[in-house]
Amino acid sequence: MTKEFLFEQIQQKQSFLCVGLDTDINKIPVHLLELEDPIFEFNKQIVDATKDLAVAYKPNIAFYEAMGAKGWESLEKTIDYIPKEIFTIADAKRGDIGNTSALYARAFFENMDFDSVTVAPYMGSDSVKPFLQFKDKWVILLGVTSNEGGKDFQFLEADGKPLYQHVMATSKAWGSDQNMMYVVGATRPEYLTDIRKTIPDHFLLVPGVGAQGGDLQEVCKYGMNSQCGLLINSTRGIIYASNGVDFAEKAREEALKLQQEMSLLVQSI
């Protein structure tokens, strides 16, 4: 998917919502467990209920890997089911030496038709570049993560700036704002001003709104740019809004609240 197409979708839907599909067999409604593929059935109903409100879906791959080969099949069916005009993110946080990263890229971009993969930066350029060889596919590189442990290394100062700023400043030359985005946790909106000095035009994938305590208005105030530049992810607050037979309906209600809040913000661009 191109950046222009993504921005068009954001304008059409008045939304920059990404719904996380961290589908856990232990958390989904029990009535689904009788079906042949409960994980896919759950995802299907969530997608049906939210696809006019979301511009992106983000399955976290760990949830599928934890189910073995069967989980992998549920993931493949899910990605095939999501409408093509919706941006898809394999939240995999991969990264390996060049020939190996190329295989991960093949797994997510060819075998499955994901639009993007999250990648960890520690191994540097040749671990990231193989993902950038695919037309209209994206790398979403970890920048500032929303978890507590994010502070352990990402804020170490080298040459007067924190590691995450080095990651952004160095890596932006590996691709462009047409094929790279960055993860910036919503729990750290105070860093967005500086981040926008380094990468004014890139899209940011922002997890941590909702369950993790991030604030949508704050994130937009400091992080939004002229092409929106933000994908705000919400997972638990939407997909686990109810664990009854009404789970999809309740998921839609929660997604709608966020979309309505986003609508005003999109209009202000």
Next chain:
Amino acid sequence: MTKEFLFEQIQQKQSFLCVGLDTDINKIPVHLLELEDPIFEFNKQIVDATKDLAVAYKPNIAFYEAMGAKGWESLEKTIDYIPKEIFTIADAKRGDIGNTSALYARAFFENMDFDSVTVAPYMGSDSVKPFLQFKDKWVILLGVTSNEGGKDFQFLEADGKPLYQHVMATSKAWGSDQNMMYVVGATRPEYLTDIRKTIPDHFLLVPGVGAQGGDLQEVCKYGMNSQCGLLINSTRGIIYASNGVDFAEKAREEALKLQQEMSLLVQSI
């Protein structure tokens, strides 16, 4: 597996060789392609031919993921096939927020019976600790990687020492030398002296000997400790020594060369 048991195996086999199982459908002998599961059949024959010479096997998970659900099945069969006294490494380079890392841990430690997983450090403590909750299972954290891009961030200096030293110094408190190892590329043996000051007792997983140009004698000179403390990985030089019907035999010959070189080094401990 305990550290003591691993060291016993090293002494018995006079070897600290780890064989990488980066099994690529495009590189294995063509006569295997007629079989139902060529990837597993290749691994099985490599394991049969080298299991008395190797103390560890390391499948790189990307090679299996690139095959989809079927690849995942080949991986499961492979890990079941490897004798229990041999240390197994899921070279996955995973790492995510806590509840998600716990799922990766479940995938590799419970669904499959791997002894260890490689983990990327960028997301910090809560991305690593869930892997340390499993008895006799190991985290192998990326320290200094052997690829060219390893220089991009791992050598950034913060407070007078490079990032990889911060990673080692901080992370060693999350576990102990009984459940953590570190990846240190053989292409950078000059750093081993300093690394041993920070983590004198931990095992190091050392890729990059052979195809990538690392030197076994140099690595041992600076990296070996009183319990060996090294697992030296070789992949392409062994498993792709021949792509004919004699591939397993040739793999054994290459593994034997390394084991014989290692034998003298183990005797010197």
